[in-house]
Amino acid sequence: ESSAKIIDGKSVAKEIREEIAAEILRMKESIGIVPGLAVVLVGDRKDSATYVRNKKKSCEAVGINSYEVRLPEDSSEQEVLKYISDFNDDPSVHGILVQLPLPSHMNEQNVLNAVCIEKDVDGFHPLNIGRLAMRDREPLFVPCTPKGCIELLHRYGVDIKGKRAAVIGRSNIVGMPAALLLQREDATVSIIHSRTKNPEEITREADIVISAVGQPNMVRGSWIKHGSVVIDVGINPVEDAKNPRGYRLVGDVCYEEASKIASAITPVPGGVGPMTIAMLLSNTLISAKRVNNFK
Amino acid sequence: ESSAKIIDGKSVAKEIREEIAAEILRMKESIGIVPGLAVVLVGDRKDSATYVRNKKKSCEAVGINSYEVRLPEDSSEQEVLKYISDFNDDPSVHGILVQLPLPSHMNEQNVLNAVCIEKDVDGFHPLNIGRLAMRDREPLFVPCTPKGCIELLHRYGVDIKGKRAAVIGRSNIVGMPAALLLQREDATVSIIHSRTKNPEEITREADIVISAVGQPNMVRGSWIKHGSVVIDVGINPVEDAKNPRGYRLVGDVCYEEASKIASAITPVPGGVGPMTIAMLLSNTLISAKRVNNFK
Numbered sequence: 001e002s003s004a005k006i007i008d009g010k011s012v013a014k015e016i017r018e019e020i021a022a023e024i025l026r027m028k029e030s031i032g033i034v035p036g037l038a039v040v041l042v043g044d045r046k047d048s049a050t051y052v053r054n055k056k057k058s059c060e061a062v063g064i065n066s067y068e069v070r071l072p073e074d075s076s077e078q079e080v081l082k083y084i085s086d087f088n089d090d091p092s093v094h095g096i097l098v099q100l101p102l103p104s105h106m107n108e109q110n111v112l113n114a115v116c117i118e119k120d121v122d123g124f125h126p127l128n129i130g131r132l133a134m135r136d137r138e139p140l141f142v143p144c145t146p147k148g149c150i151e152l153l154h155r156y157g158v159d160i161k162g163k164r165a166a167v168i169g170r171s172n173i174v175g176m177p178a179a180l181l182l183q184r185e186d187a188t189v190s191i192i193h194s195r196t197k198n199p200e201e202i203t204r205e206a207d208i209v210i211s212a213v214g215q216p217n218m219v220r221g222s223w224i225k226h227g228s229v230v231i232d233v234g235i236n237p238v239e240d241a242k243n244p245r246g247y248r249l250v251g252d253v254c255y256e257e258a259s260k261i262a263s264a265i266t267p268v269p270g271g272v273g274p275m276t277i278a279m280l281l282s283n284t285l286i287s288a289k290r291v292n293n294f295k
Numbered sequence: 296e297s298s299a300k301i302i303d304g305k306s307v308a309k310e311i312r313e314e315i316a317a318e319i320l321r322m323k324e325s326i327g328i329v330p331g332l333a334v335v336l337v338g339d340r341k342d343s344a345t346y347v348r349n350k351k352k353s354c355e356a357v358g359i360n361s362y363e364v365r366l367p368e369d370s371s372e373q374e375v376l377k378y379i380s381d382f383n384d385d386p387s388v389h390g391i392l393v394q395l396p397l398p399s400h401m402n403e404q405n406v407l408n409a410v411c412i413e414k415d416v417d418g419f420h421p422l423n424i425g426r427l428a429m430r431d432r433e434p435l436f437v438p439c440t441p442k443g444c445i446e447l448l449h450r451y452g453v454d455i456k457g458k459r460a461a462v463i464g465r466s467n468i469v470g471m472p473a474a475l476l477l478q479r480e481d482a483t484v485s486i487i488h489s490r491t492k493n494p495e496e497i498t499r500e501a502d503i504v505i506s507a508v509g510q511p512n513m514v515r516g517s518w519i520k521h522g523s524v525v526i527d528v529g530i531n532p533v534e535d536a537k538n539p540r541g542y543r544l545v546g547d548v549c550y551e552e553a554s555k556i557a558s559a560i561t562p563v564p565g566g567v568g569p570m571t572i573a574m575l576l577s578n579t580l581i582s583a584k585r586v587n588n589f590k
């Protein structure tokens with residue numbers, strides 16, 4: 001008796017990857033250029049290695065060249081900066097990702113700031129965030145996860161203009177840029193965070209809810225306004241003895257409850273998750289098109 | 296029977312100018328350096344000339360050296376850029392202002408972007424706005440008018456953390472940075488603009504209201520929650536036959552009504568207005584201290 005339409009991020013992401021692959025083919029055939037994404041991985045964290053491997057596979061599947069540098073845990077910041085500088089200068093590289101976290105002896109901000117803004121496909125550079133915040137300015141890249149959230153709203157025909165939106169969470173990589181994006185599309189945005197006293201009341205007024213908190217099942221059915229659209233960014237492991245891994249992944253939103261009240265909702269997994277990497281591919285293509293002035 | 300405390304921006308601004316003058320004296324006596332502010336004025340608009348004259352007088356009153364370049368209306372963008380570049384290189388200049396609007400044959404963004412970020416005492420550079428938006432980053436300068444609003448809240452002992460705030464207006468120079476500043480201080484912020492459907496409802500939920508719209512008396516008493524604090528940035532001329540000039544200035548907020556319901560409110564004039572220029576002096580001092588590493 002769940003009434004909400006399920007926003008199927010997995011299938012939308014597939015659709016987008018197909019569109020990207022077609023564009024890349026068109027570019028290749030018309031100007032002989034293929035987009036390239038470089039990833040810098042320092043140390044040997046298993047989870048980071050997995051992420052990098054997945055990005056590589058996704059790149060290959062759409063025809064993006066992927067470049068990879070793996071450096072040992074005890075590399076110096078200097079060495080990492082050297083590789084970034086080489087990628088900055090390399091015209092076949094259109095996007096550069098530094099896989100986080102870096103080893104603790106490195107200054108993360110220094111390293112991230114070394115990526116030139118034209119190749120900052122993550123869109124995290126302050127200059128880019130500033131442009132995102134400002135009227136009449138255009139960011140070079142929109143950060144991938146929030147871009148994926150908005151893209152889901154667009155593809156499901158959700159009106160944003162004039163609607164009330166609640167964004168739960170204000171991190172630099174998800175919540176804050178998601179709020180800026182909704183505002184750029186003329187939503188009236190309220191931003192909820194850990195110091196907010198009545199998150200449920202504010203959320204209950206929203207036509208669109210984007211949650212990026214990291215608290216399993218925090219957003220209950222009673223927080224949701226009838227007919228609203230819910231985008232759940234959270235990916236949170238909870239213990240589950242029945243699962244062979246001993247855990248399963250849930251969102252910030254109590255899906256069972258919320259799906260009875262919302263008009264549309266993203267599942268976890270299979271909602272925003274697959275969109276993030278699709279948007280990374282999209283940003284890399286945008287970068288390659290821009291630098292080659294390919295329309 | 297007005298019950299609200301009047302937030303006296305005029306007297307707070309005076310207090311701040313005195314503090315700034317004392318700091319400048321201390322710096323001069325200890326390292327022999329005096330802050331300098333350069334203003335570039337193009338064309339001969341009367342209002343612009345008046346603003347520039349006032350800034351100059353305010354600088355002199357606190358001991359800031361002021362430099363001025365006046366260029367004819369038909370100057371080229373190149374010439375303006377040349378002066379900005381000279382000021383960028385001049386170590387006795389710690390802040391550079393370009394008086395807007397520029398003649399229509401110039402590209403405003405080009406000209407503003409030419410001011411080096413270390414001397415951008417207006418705080419409007421996108422890199423600066425990006426840092427303002429981001430957690431764990433610090434802007435070099437906070438834009439003057441929103442900084443003045445927050446300073447008034449601080450000096451009147453208004454708690455911000457955990458409070459609900461409504462910012463009406465989202466311009467690059469007032470509304471948007473005011474919202475970012477309130478959020479940095481852990482308010483829960485809702486941003487209202489011309490596409491917002493129910494501005495009065497949202498405003499009525501706020502403990503702190505900052506209005507920067509430019510619509511005389513738009514915010515009625517019925518929009519205000521009992522006991523809230525109201526900061527009215529609007530400066531709007533309305534016809535007034537009794538006034539020798541034929542008009543008088545009013546805010547965005549209907550003062551007569553709101554002052555009966557709010558716990559504290561800024562008047563117009565005499566509220567935020569005098570704070571803006573005090574914050575410009577403050578930013579210039581901050582710049583001179585920073586570059587000379589003077590604590």
Ligand SMILES: NC(=O)C1=CN([C@@H]2O[C@H](COP(=O)(O)OP(=O)(O)OC[C@H]3O[C@@H](n4cnc5c(N)ncnc54)[C@H](OP(=O)(O)O)[C@@H]3O)[C@@H](O)[C@H]2O)C=CC1
Binds near residue numbers: 145213
């Ligand atoms: N789908 C995807 O591809 C991605 C998913 N994620 C997932 O999204 C979630 C958020 O990630 P991220 O933004 O990086 O997390 P952060 O930890 O950086 O930020 C969490 C935000 O939530 C706020 N918050 C924490 N507790 C509460 C609470 N009880 N009530 C209201 N707000 C609260 C914090 O507030 P304050 O600022 O006050 O501390 C903070 O702003 C995680 O589950 C993460 O795994 C993240 C990135 C990509």
Ligand SMILES: NC(=O)C1=CN([C@@H]2O[C@H](COP(=O)(O)OP(=O)(O)OC[C@H]3O[C@@H](n4cnc5c(N)ncnc54)[C@H](OP(=O)(O)O)[C@@H]3O)[C@@H](O)[C@H]2O)C=CC1
Binds near residue numbers: 469470487507508513
């Ligand atoms: N005290 C001082 O020193 C200063 C005072 N001011 C004064 O502050 C006011 C605002 O200035 P500024 O920010 O530059 O103005 P802008 O015109 O740049 O921005 C006005 C903002 O108000 C919004 N708005 C317009 N009409 C409505 C409405 N009916 N309901 C809700 N929102 C509305 C607009 O929305 P949208 O984005 O959708 O168009 C816009 O975001 C003016 O009166 C100005 O004179 C300004 C600077 C300094």
